[in-house]
Amino acid sequence: MSEYPKDLQLRFGEAERNPTRNQGAVELRMDLDDRPMEDTLLLLAPTQEDFTNTDPWRVMRITAEFVEGFDALAELGPAISIFGSARTQPHEPLYQLGIDVAKAVAEDGFNIITGGGPGLMEAGNVGAMEAGVCSVGLGIELPFEAALNEYLNIGINFRYFFARKTMFLKYARGFVVLPGGFGTLDELFEALTLIQTGKVIDFPLVLVGKKFWAPLVDWLRDTLVEEGMISASDLNLFSVVETPEEVVQALREGCR
Structure with missing residues (x-):
């Protein structure tokens, strides 16, 4: 988790949390992924080269959330x-x-x-x-x-x-x-x-x-x-x- 800002490491790395966490449609076990929340990363200045952590990729992820929501609730x-x-x-x-x-x-x-x-x-x-x-x-x-x-x-x-x-x-x-x-x-x-x-x-x-x-x-x-x-x-x-x-x-x- 060292590539994330130190304050995020302290806040999310040491806080008491549940055994599992939802990351969008995905459920993660905390001992396997200590990544900060996507909302938090969205508002930070870019610190990584990986394309999945860039704003263009996040635009597609955001679009996918809207599509999933619209699709699931269209006939509610x-x-x-x-x-x-x-x-x-x-x-x-x-x-x-x-x-x-x-x-x-x-x-x-x-x-x-x-x-x-x-x-x-x-x-x-x-x-x-x-x-x-x-x-x-x-x-x-x-x-x-x-x-x-x-x-x-x-x-x-x-x-x-x-x-x-x-x-x-x-x-x-x-x-x-x-x-x-x-x-x-x-x-x-x-x-x-x-x-x-x-x-x-x-x-x-x-x-x-x-x-x-x-x-x-x-x-x-x-x-x-x-x-x-x-x-x-x-x-x-x-x-x-x-x-x-x-x-x-x-x-x-x-x-x-």
């Missing part, structure tokens, strides 16, 4: 993407809420797309399978997250976040956002930006958990609106609800 039908924390444990009430939300959405006529990992992503896939709809997981290459969960009908692994995000949006009629961390917030604010700028139309964005989301909504209203960074009407781009039934109602209203 109406779907909702569900986001939430990978750290939620199956014994926690929030995990059961994730199952119930996904099941209610599925029973209203939608397939379910998640990030394919553990926690609330897994709960979403469990709810989809219990409801008998197509359960989709879109995984990502990370040094600290397990492989795709077992509750999937279709599972796709991605190297690049932007290719994965496109699939979340392209094949979904709306987003349901359960409590989560940076990754969940990333998807939330990307969706808000696309709705605000008219890049996606008639796209409901539903946040689940009033207590969890209240401080964020307060900050949006009391800071961003007050400072003129967003319009007061931008607060209407999303709904905050509490129950699976309210999620379904918000999606129905937004999908009109």
Whole structure:
């Protein structure tokens, strides 16, 4: 691993990780490959002569990820993407809420797309399978997250976040956002930006958990609106609800 920058060697060579890692569609055992993630390498200055580490080759790899995603999901039908924390444990009430939300959405006529990992992503896939709809997981290459969960009908692994995000949006009629961390917030604010700028139309964005989301909504209203960074009407781009039934109602209203 000596050809990679020293900080990457330290970060990825010494960190505690899972026995296996996904690299796009390929699963690697960590004792056989300690290579940094492709997203990381993409943003570094070139340091190697091997063509498979050059930008032209990466363009073809990126194209392949889009082709694989489009091909796998082209006939999926109406779907909702569900986001939430990978750290939620199956014994926690929030995990059961994730199952119930996904099941209610599925029973209203939608397939379910998640990030394919553990926690609330897994709960979403469990709810989809219990409801008998197509359960989709879109995984990502990370040094600290397990492989795709077992509750999937279709599972796709991605190297690049932007290719994965496109699939979340392209094949979904709306987003349901359960409590989560940076990754969940990333998807939330990307969706808000696309709705605000008219890049996606008639796209409901539903946040689940009033207590969890209240401080964020307060900050949006009391800071961003007050400072003129967003319009007061931008607060209407999303709904905050509490129950699976309210999620379904918000999606129905937004999908009109």
